Amino acid sequence: MKAIEVNGSGLDQLRITERLDPTPKKDEILVHWHATSLNFHDYLVAIGGIPVPENRVPMSDGAGEIIAIGEEVDQWKVGDKVMSMFFPNWIEGTPTFNKTRFISGETVDGFITEKSCVAASAVTAIPKGYSYAEAATLPCAALTAWRGLVTEGSLKAGETVLIEGTGGMSIFGLQIAKATGATVVATTSSEEKAARLKAMGASAVVNYKTDERWGKTIFKMTGGGVDHVLDVGGGSTMVQSIEAAKIGGSIISIGILGNGRKGQITFPKLFFKHLRLKGIAVDCRLSQEAMIRAIDVAGFKPVIDRSFGFDELADAFRYQETGKHFGKIVLEW
Numbered sequence: 654m655k656a657i658e659v660n661g662s663g664l665d666q667l668r669i670t671e672r673l674d675p676t677p678k679k680d681e682i683l684v685h686w687h688a689t690s691l692n693f694h695d696y697l698v699a700i701g702g703i704p705v706p707e708n709r710v711p712m713s714d715g716a717g718e719i720i721a722i723g724e725e726v727d728q729w730k731v732g733d734k735v736m737s738m739f740f741p742n743w744i745e746g747t748p749t750f751n752k753t754r755f756i757s758g759e760t761v762d763g764f765i766t767e768k769s770c771v772a773a774s775a776v777t778a779i780p781k782g783y784s785y786a787e788a789a790t791l792p793c794a795a796l797t798a799w800r801g802l803v804t805e806g807s808l809k810a811g812e813t814v815l816i817e818g819t820g821g822m823s824i825f826g827l828q829i830a831k832a833t834g835a836t837v838v839a840t841t842s843s844e845e846k847a848a849r850l851k852a853m854g855a856s857a858v859v860n861y862k863t864d865e866r867w868g869k870t871i872f873k874m875t876g877g878g879v880d881h882v883l884d885v886g887g888g889s890t891m892v893q894s895i896e897a898a899k900i901g902g903s904i905i906s907i908g909i910l911g912n913g914r915k916g917q918i919t920f921p922k923l924f925f926k927h928l929r930l931k932g933i934a935v936d937c938r939l940s941q942e943a944m945i946r947a948i949d950v951a952g953f954k955p956v957i958d959r960s961f962g963f964d965e966l967a968d969a970f971r972y973q974e975t976g977k978h979f980g981k982i983v984l985e986w
């Protein structure tokens with residue numbers, strides 16, 4: 654069976670290899686994976702920005718069908734459709750080192766592979782009516798937006814949410830916020846994407862490239878700031894995220910886009926605005942199941958910008974590099 658492995662750095666080293674068909678242990682399931690989706694984290698693994706052991710199979714998201722089960726597995730049957738977990742060991746509760754040290758596509762193999770065995774507890778069902786490609790968009794990007802707004806933010810109808818940029822995580826933030834009855838304000842660098850954001854229900858969109866003080870602009874246009882910010886840029890966005898937040902608001906630190914690994918913030922703004930600043934990394938199985946139940950009720954589908962084939966992983970990452978996408982990029986086979 655085919656798998657793609659990371660060996661070194663740069664997209665050209667991504668190579669298809671042949672592996673033996675695996676057999677599940679007594680507490681494992683064998684899954685025939687059919688789709689994965691691209692996250693910025695996967696890109697960093699692929700280019701060597703996050704070092705991984707030799708022959709690592711990248712990609713933290715996967716969706717597929719169970720084709721065999723170990724003798725002690727009773728929660729799944731052959732034919733069930735499942736999706737992966739970013740942290741396969743984090744079932745519930747607060748994160749700990751042991752629960753989060755295994756990361757799919759980084760410290761353990763990910764899902765750009767035809768088949769693999771995983772613990773029966775390391776997958777969840779997929780939402781009703783979802784294709785494999787649609788389900789493969791959820792485990793990292795959607796669950797992070799879900800945690801930021803629902804688990805951590807206790808988002809309520811009538812509150813205002815700021816999403817930044819139009820990548821996969823942010824578009825899920827928009828969809829979850831709209832499904833909850835919240836108002837959404839967004840930023841983007843593109844006028845064309847601004848129109849798409851408005852068509853999806855964003856009430857205001859600010860161009861962060863032409864308006865460097867977009868946080869102040871959003872604070873003014875919302876009449877005193879937003880309740881929730883999903884910050885995707887760290888050092889490159891946090892100062893403006895703090896400006897955009899309302900007094901007593903919540904800022905969730907999620908990413909480092911735009912070279913934002915490090916940065917400076919104005920601390921008096923943080924404490925005199927009584928802000929809650931929380932860093933998060935995805936979420937646990939229990940939350941993934943709660944999110945799926947919510948999607949089943951709300952009925953929204955992910956925005957898939959473009960689909961590639963199994964053999965086109967490097968091309969898909971090159972497309973992601975351009976920043977032209979709106980929502981998710983997937984690979985299906």
Ligand SMILES: NC(=O)c1ccc[n+]([C@@H]2O[C@H](COP(=O)([O-])OP(=O)(O)OC[C@H]3O[C@@H](n4cnc5c(N)ncnc54)[C@H](OP(=O)(O)O)[C@@H]3O)[C@@H](O)[C@H]2O)c1
Pocket residue numbers: 691692693694793794797817818819820821822823840841842843846861885886889890906907908909910911933934935973976977978980
């Ligand atoms: N902590 C976690 O658990 C977690 C989970 C998922 C993602 N993340 C992080 O969240 C970030 C987004 O991830 P993703 O997978 O959604 O990425 P993505 O799909 O590659 O999103 C890229 C988009 O972000 C926008 N962007 C780029 N630079 C920006 C900047 N300086 N300010 C504002 N927006 C900017 C651009 O949107 P426009 O074209 O509209 O300008 C770009 O198209 C990444 O840093 C990723 O590592 C973290």
